[in-house]
Amino acid sequence: LNLIEKTRRNSVESPFGRMDLYRLLQDSKGIISFNLYDSGTMRQSTSRYGFKLNSDNKLEIWPASNNGSKLTIEQYIELDPSKVVFAGLYIGDGAKASHTGSASVVSFSQRESHIANFVRNEFLNLFGKSLTFTHRVNEDALFFMTEDMRHNLARLREDLIKEGLTDLISNEELDNYLKRDLESVIKEQPSATKAAVTKYSKKKGLQKFQKYLVEFFAYRQIMKIYLERLKMKELAETGTPLSPNDRITANIRLPGVKGAREAGKSSRSDELDVDGFSPFHTLFLRIISDIQTSIEQNIDKVCVTNSDAPWLEWNGKPHEYCAFSLLTKEYFQQAKGCGRPSRSKFLRYSIKEKETVLEFEWGKFKFLAPKRIKFTPLVCLFFGLYLAEGQTPKKKVFQFSTEAVGSLNVGFTASEPDSVSICMMAMRQLIIGEKSLPEYWRIKIGAKYVPETVTIGNKIGSVALRRGEKGQGAASGFEIVDSLREWTIQSMPALYEIKSRFDHAEYTGAGIPRIDLFYPKGYEIYLFAIMRDILTCPENLNNYSEKPQGAIL
Amino acid sequence: MSTQTIRSLLQERFDADYISPEGLLKAHIDYFGSASFYSTAKGYSKKRLDYYVTQLENGNHVFCPSLFHCMTGCLITGQQIDKNAINRITDYVLSLEQEGGFLTISRKYLDQFPKLKAAKVSPMVPEVYSSYYSFFLLKILGTDIKESELEKLLSWIIAHQKSSGAIYNNTYSNTNESRRFEAEISCQTYFGTSLISTISQELPQFDFAESLINAKNWAMEKWLSLRTITSRYFVLKTIKLVSPEEISNVGFSEGLGFLSDRADGQGEGFFDYRLSDKIDEDMTSACAIGLDKISPHIFSTYYGATIMRIFWQNGYSLTLPHEQIKKLTKKAANEDGGFGMKVLVKDFPKPYGPISTELETLLVLLFPLMTKINV
Numbered sequence: 001l002n003l004i005e006k007t008r009r010n011s012v013e014s015p016f017g018r019m020d021l022y023r024l025l026q027d028s029k030g031i032i033s034f035n036l037y038d039s040g041t042m043r044q045s046t047s048r049y050g051f052k053l054n055s056d057n058k059l060e061i062w063p064a065s066n067n068g069s070k071l072t073i074e075q076y077i078e079l080d081p082s083k084v085v086f087a088g089l090y091i092g093d094g095a096k097a098s099h100t101g102s103a104s105v106v107s108f109s110q111r112e113s114h115i116a117n118f119v120r121n122e123f124l125n126l127f128g129k130s131l132t133f134t135h136r137v138n139e140d141a142l143f144f145m146t147e148d149m150r151h152n153l154a155r156l157r158e159d160l161i162k163e164g165l166t167d168l169i170s171n172e173e174l175d176n177y178l179k180r181d182l183e184s185v186i187k188e189q190p191s192a193t194k195a196a197v198t199k200y201s202k203k204k205g206l207q208k209f210q211k212y213l214v215e216f217f218a219y220r221q222i223m224k225i226y227l228e229r230l231k232m233k234e235l236a237e238t239g240t241p242l243s244p245n246d247r248i249t250a251n252i253r254l255p256g257v258k259g260a261r262e263a264g265k266s267s268r269s270d271e272l273d274v275d276g277f278s279p280f281h282t283l284f285l286r287i288i289s290d291i292q293t294s295i296e297q298n299i300d301k302v303c304v305t306n307s308d309a310p311w312l313e314w315n316g317k318p319h320e321y322c323a324f325s326l327l328t329k330e331y332f333q334q335a336k337g338c339g340r341p342s343r344s345k346f347l348r349y350s351i352k353e354k355e356t357v358l359e360f361e362w363g364k365f366k367f368l369a370p371k372r373i374k375f376t377p378l379v380c381l382f383f384g385l386y387l388a389e390g391q392t393p394k395k396k397v398f399q400f401s402t403e404a405v406g407s408l409n410v411g412f413t414a415s416e417p418d419s420v421s422i423c424m425m426a427m428r429q430l431i432i433g434e435k436s437l438p439e440y441w442r443i444k445i446g447a448k449y450v451p452e453t454v455t456i457g458n459k460i461g462s463v464a465l466r467r468g469e470k471g472q473g474a475a476s477g478f479e480i481v482d483s484l485r486e487w488t489i490q491s492m493p494a495l496y497e498i499k500s501r502f503d504h505a506e507y508t509g510a511g512i513p514r515i516d517l518f519y520p521k522g523y524e525i526y527l528f529a530i531m532r533d534i535l536t537c538p539e540n541l542n543n544y545s546e547k548p549q550g551a552i553l
Numbered sequence: 554m555s556t557q558t559i560r561s562l563l564q565e566r567f568d569a570d571y572i573s574p575e576g577l578l579k580a581h582i583d584y585f586g587s588a589s590f591y592s593t594a595k596g597y598s599k600k601r602l603d604y605y606v607t608q609l610e611n612g613n614h615v616f617c618p619s620l621f622h623c624m625t626g627c628l629i630t631g632q633q634i635d636k637n638a639i640n641r642i643t644d645y646v647l648s649l650e651q652e653g654g655f656l657t658i659s660r661k662y663l664d665q666f667p668k669l670k671a672a673k674v675s676p677m678v679p680e681v682y683s684s685y686y687s688f689f690l691l692k693i694l695g696t697d698i699k700e701s702e703l704e705k706l707l708s709w710i711i712a713h714q715k716s717s718g719a720i721y722n723n724t725y726s727n728t729n730e731s732r733r734f735e736a737e738i739s740c741q742t743y744f745g746t747s748l749i750s751t752i753s754q755e756l757p758q759f760d761f762a763e764s765l766i767n768a769k770n771w772a773m774e775k776w777l778s779l780r781t782i783t784s785r786y787f788v789l790k791t792i793k794l795v796s797p798e799e800i801s802n803v804g805f806s807e808g809l810g811f812l813s814d815r816a817d818g819q820g821e822g823f824f825d826y827r828l829s830d831k832i833d834e835d836m837t838s839a840c841a842i843g844l845d846k847i848s849p850h851i852f853s854t855y856y857g858a859t860i861m862r863i864f865w866q867n868g869y870s871l872t873l874p875h876e877q878i879k880k881l882t883k884k885a886a887n888e889d890g891g892f893g894m895k896v897l898v899k900d901f902p903k904p905y906g907p908i909s910t911e912l913e914t915l916l917v918l919l920f921p922l923m924t925k926i927n928v
Contacts, residue, residue, distance in 0.1 A: 040899035042846055167673050340707040367638075370631055440668065446846075451781075451826055454736050455896050456906030458783050458825060458852050459913055461618040462657070465726035474669060476676040476725055477737070479616045490903045499674040503668050513898060513905075 015078040016323050016377050017300075019287065019313035022059050024050040024311035027304035029066065034408045035288040046099035047282035072282055074125055079291070079314070080322055081380045085534055086122035087177075088384020089292040091419075096285060104281040112394035113238040115387055118535040121240070123274055125309035132245035135235070136271040139250065140258035142209065143266045144223050153222050162223065168221070177218045182210070185217050188289045200254050202378055209255035212263070212499040216255055224250045231270070242398065247275075248327040293320060295377045296418045318377035319425065323516040324335075324545045325372035326530070337401035337537070338529045344379055349525070357432050365522025368432035372546065373530070382426030383531050389413050391516065397528045399534065408524035412438075414492070415514035421494040423517065431523060438517040440503040441495065443484050445475075446511035449526045451452045453507075456483050468509050474504040481505050488515060558692045559586050559628055559693045559767030565747060565794070566689075567915075568859050569922035574631030584875075584921035590882060590892075591630070594914045597890035598626030601911055606638045609645050614659040617649065617686040622911035626918055627683035628693060650702075654679025654722070655687035661728050678727045679714060682904035685744035688751075700756065707752045707759070710745050714764055720745030725730050739787040742768055763787065769795035770902050776803050778832040782815055782823055782893030787857035789863060797867075805869040812857050822854030822874070846897040854878060855923065862926055873924050882917055892917045 025032070028071030033046040048064035053075060062070045077083075079159070084431055094105040108119045123131055136227050144153060161168060177185075186197050197213070216223075227250035235242060242248070259267040277284070294302050295318040301310035315321050316347065332338045339348035350361040356366045373379075385395065399405050414420045425438045445453055450464070457464045457480045464480055467473025476483055484505050489495045492515065503518075533540040560571040572580065573732060601623040605615045627634060649656040656679055663677045670677075676903055683850045688706060691698055705822035714720045717730060721741045730738065746768040753761045772791040779785045785808070791801055826844040858873055861891045885892045891909025898905045 007801075037900070040901050042900040293805075392556050448732065448831060449898055451831055452896050452898050452905055454781075455825060458736060459850065459893055459896070459907065459910045460616075460618070461622060461682075461910075461912040463680070463740050464734050465680070465737060466728055467676070467725060469727060469729050469733045471728040474676065476670075477680075478662065478676075479618060480906075482616075487903060487905055491901055500665060502665060513901075545677065 015080040016084065016318075016321065016380075017079045017312070018167065019077045019079060019312045020075060021061075021073065021077065021100070021287075021311070022051070022053050023307075023309060024286070024304060025049060025061065027307040027309070027311060032184075032283050032286050034282060034289045035291075036091075036096055036285060036289040036419065038091070039415055041097075043096045043098055043285070045282045049283065051112050061283065062282070065139075066279060069276065069279045071127060073488075077126060079377070081375055081534060082118075082122060083126065084291065084295070084377050084386070086119060086126075087288050088381045088386075089388050090125065091292055092287050092383075092385050092388020098285070104278060104511060106274040106277040106281050106284055108272040109330070110272070110292075110388070111268060111396070111436070112398065113234045114532075115237065115394060116270065116272050117238050120272060127277075127280075131277070132243070132247075132275045134232055134247045134249060134271075134273040134275055136273060137231050137241075137250040138269045138271070138442035139223075139227055139252055139257060140221065140260035140265070141212060141220075141252050141255040141265040142260035142263050144219065144226075144252075145212050145215070145255065145263035149264070150281070150445075153219055153226060156226050156229075157222050158224070163192055165439070174218060178214060180214060181337070182213055185214050187215050189217070190496075196254065196342055198258065206254075206256045210213065212255040214253070220252055225250045227252070245275075248447075255320065258440070291377075292381065292418060292422075295381045296422055312378060319429075320376060322374040322376055326372050326546045327540060328369055329353070331541070332360070332526070335529075335533075335540050335544055336539070337439065338525065338533070340400055340525060341402065341404065360523065360526060362522050362525070366518070367491050367520070367522050367526075369434045369523075369526065370432060373508045374429060375545075376429065377421065379426045379429055380534075381536060382422050385414075385419055385422060385537070386412060386527070387531055389419065390529070392524070400525065400528060400534055401532075408501045409521070409526070410519035410524055410527060411515045412519075413514060414517075417492040420492045420515065424494045424497070427519070432548050435520050435523075437468035437498055438501060439496060439520045440501045441517045442503045443488055443505040443513060443515055444511065445484075445505065445513045446508055448510065449513055450507060453480060453484070455511075456480050471507055473504050484513070488513070521525045554720065555693060555695050558633055558655045558689075558695075562689055562693065563629070563919070564623070565751075567919050567923060568862055569919040570870065570925070572630065572922065578631060580921035580925065583873050585882065585923070590886065591800065591889040591915055593886065594626065594632040594634065594892060594918045597892075597909065597914050597919075598623045598630065598911065599632050600890065602634070602638070602838035605640055607642075609641050615645070616659050616660045617646065617655070617683050617690065620646070620899065621686040621690045621910050622915045623642070624690060624693065624909065625917045629918060630791050635801070639694055642876075643691065643696050646690050646694075647696075649679075649683070651679045653705035654684040656680075657683035657686075661775055664785050664796070667705060668888070671891070674713060674725055678722060678724045679709070679721050680726075681741040681748075682722055684710070685748055693713075696706070697803065701872040703756055706758075707749065707761070710752075710762070711747050711764055714767065718742075718767035720768060735775075736781055736787075737785040739772070739791075740773065742771060743791045743794070744789040744865060746794055750794055767794045773802065775797065777807070781826045782812065782853045782857045782860070785811065785823055788854070789860055792862060799868045800863060805864045805867075807865060808885070809869075811859060816856065816874070817849040819882055820875045821884060822849035822851075824849050825853035844899050845877065846899070847895070848892050848894045849881055851881065851892055851916050854881055855916040859923060862923065865926055873926065875924060878920055881894065882920065884914070885917075887891075890914075 030051060031046060032049060034044060036043045050062045050064050050067060052060045057075045058072050059075045060072050062071055093109045095105050098104040117495045120133055130508055186194060228248045231248050237504045290302050290312050294312060296320045298313040298317050300317050302312035303310050331454060332349050332351060339346050352359045358371055360367050389412055391413060392409060396405045396408060400408060402458045412423045454464045457477055462479035463477050465477040467477050485502050489499055564572045578588055580589050584586050588802060608615050629645055644895045656677060660677055680922050700742045713722045721738060728886050746765060749764055753759060756765050769792055772788040775788050779788060815827060817824060824847055828845055828847050831842055858878060860875055861871055883895050887909045891914045893909045893913040895904035895908050896906050
């Protein structure tokens with residue numbers, strides 16, 4: 001009961017079920033494996049753990065090969081909406097690769113600070129307050145190669161000198177450095193940097209950026225500090241200050257290497273590393289993958305092979321069990337932030353009751369919604385996946401109610417059949433009728449998988465064609481497009497229902513073959529308000545919710 | 554049906570000497586040691602053709618390459634095609650004519666893609682490859698193509714030859730030549746050259762030598778830069794078609810080294826490309842390929858062996874990879890009677906695209922003919 005109370009205080013109320021980690025370890029004899037299909041790859045790993053259950057129900061876990069890394073956690077972990085959203089977020093944006101014989105990192109890749117903070121807090125809720133984190137920012141040096149950024153760097157340099165940063169060269173030395181030839185600058189770099197620059201020089205696409213290299217080396221340290229301070233500011237703005245043991249570190253890549261295509265363009269990515277957590281990578285991924293699989297397959301009990309006792313148990317079927325339900329009309333008519341600002345007033349949906357459902361209207365767009373939105377594990381997992389894989393720029397999800405953020409849209413990107421299936425099933429619970437289905441969908445193929453795609457054409461005797469001077473447009477050579485559509489539907493059976501809504505295939509810069517689902521306009525705020533409140537303002541949801549524990553849809 | 558057309562088509566497109574269906578069956582028994590590949594491939598071609606004819610009868614749409622390959626498979630195995638089917642296919646192919654060239658499938662196909670259909674520039678345009686298949690389909694079906702229609706097609710092809718010498722339609726696919734896929738541009742240039750060469754024989758009043766030479770010069774220039782067997786094959790075929798005496802200039806040793814680099818280590822034919830050939834298009838740098846999969850294919854093995862055959866015909870002493878062909882064919886025989894290897898992408902469980910194809914099944918039928926060079 002204490003645990004439940006604690007969970008309720010910390011996040012959206014009413015747990016979904018619980019995980020018994022002691023049972024998982026005991027029934028597995030400490031040998032934990034996971035299989036997670038991700039980005040076209042079956043991620044799998046097995047690790048052996050030692051474990052001990054203390055009299056206070058605290059579970060000590062350590063890798064069998066190294067009892068120096070010890071994790072002490074509760075035996076029972078309550079599953080609540082926040083943890084399920086967290087699982088969805090990690091499935092979408094977390095590091096899942098495992099490397100046999102070497103450490104696999106537990107790291108979450110997300111620039112948007114509210115999401116990163118939410119994930120950080122959920123890690124703490126799951127594995128204890130002693131965890132520490134490193135926030136890593138990676139950026140392309142081209143980002144700094146504009147007059148505005150040069151001005152910002154110069155000002156920061158002055159500030160740093162005033163602050164007493166002693167290893168900065170003088171202004172005169174800096175001027176002289178910038179006049180030096182590239183060769184002499186590279187000569188004095190460490191051997192790893194020299195090797196990187198040699199490799200860099202050989203890449204045809206990067207040669208046009210070589211003119212920035214001297215400037216890059218002259219300002220690299222300042223660029224790094226600039227980004228670290230920016231990150232610190234962004235985190236502070238979300239209201240969650242760093243704990244004393246958290247670190248921020250920035251890494252600036254050679255101009256163009258990270259992917260920026262021209263001066264001033266950003267190619268930033270942010271990572272949240274859980275420090276020292278690598279030994280528990282397998283255990284963590286097992287938890288995450290079993291949460292996803294049981295929800296996708298609507299299984300309420302997950303047992304270790306040859307055991308009858310579940311280690312993960314939902315309170316009911318994950319598609320049906322409802323932790324609480326949101327009073328839809330009241331929430332969207334009254335709750336803070338459930339609309340968009342205009343010049344003179346705050347705009348909300350116009351909502352009409354229509355027998356058993358609600359008709360939402362926003363301008364010319366209409367859709368039907370349930371009178372009570374049921375918070376099932378399925379819906380919560382979808383929210384997490386959407387916040388990771390949705391096409392909406394993430395900052396818009398957190399700013400739409402307070403700022404003019406431009407157009408909003410609902411779209412979902414996936415390469416995994418489970419993600420597509422979860423998205424389509426959850427949308428059916430959130431939106432009623434035809435509009436719960438995507439309006440259309442497309443296939444995207446990264447440049448790396450062009451040879452395989454061209455091979456399809458060679459097998460048929462067709463050719464791969466594409467639109468756009470650089471080949472960035474829709475594919476033709478319809479024999480191949482047809483084959484791709486069939487392959488996608490076979491690989492992601494949930495798409496069968498919307499087979500006729502396939503729009504086109506296109507070749508794109510990077511990534512494995514994947515799909516984009518595009519949803520009808522109108523329900524952006526409806527979805528984003530709930531997602532935002534789960535992460536940043538659960539009390540907003542609690543104020544408009546009913547709590548029929550165990551209510552079934 | 555025109556035996557003469559099939560004979561010249563097999564010789565030119567597939568480097569195979571036409572013989573009677575009985576002769577082909579015997580060649581199979583001699584080469585593979587049994588008639589089983591012949592029988593299954595023959596059955597597959599007919600089954601597919603019947604399916605496509607039914608599709609057409611039901612008002613559905615069929616891709617031209619599929620019709621062309623299974624029809625050719627049926628004809629060389631001596632299968633009776635009823636007149637109704639021939640008329641149905643002929644009418645369908647004639648309906649694909651647009652601006653002088655041919656679409657690859659009926660315009661109505663685009664009805665299922667509303668956004669593409671509404672696009673300013675329609676993707677449903679005649680392409681060189683589809684015009685090739687349509688033209689030769691009509692020829693092998695014995696359609697009498699009027700001189701004015703031939704002139705129209707020829708003019709259309711010539712109009713799509715670029716200053717580089719390459720031949721492709723950039724009305725919809727306006728991708729810069731440097732970024733077009735090498736298999737596409739080399740295949741379409743060969744198909745275009747073949748159309749010009751064939752049609753100009755029927756229209757002797759026109760002189761298209763310059764177009765052919767431009768295409769050949771493009772092919773000569775491209776040869777060394779190409780990374781896939783398919784693209785080298787089509788480029789070599791273009792050179793052979795226009796100026797066979799220049800084949801020796803491509804460099805036989807380099808060409809065989811190129812093939813050797815793409816030979817399957819298990820002795821099962823040729824890969825079309827090496828995984829290490831995969832590059833990031835923008836950065837021109839190598840890709841991470843640790844999780845990628847690759848397989849030898851019937852088409853790449855046929856094309857690789859054809860390149861060797863052409864080298865041999867031009868005086869280079871070599872032995873064709875007969876054992877590799879036999880091993881691969883056995884491995885590529887599928888339960889549906891067709892032939893083809895899977896294309897796999899990482900750990901995606903479903904094969905990427907079709908496994909058996911009409912073209913690869915036809916190539917299996919032709920292996921004993923193409924490889925019959927007495928070496």
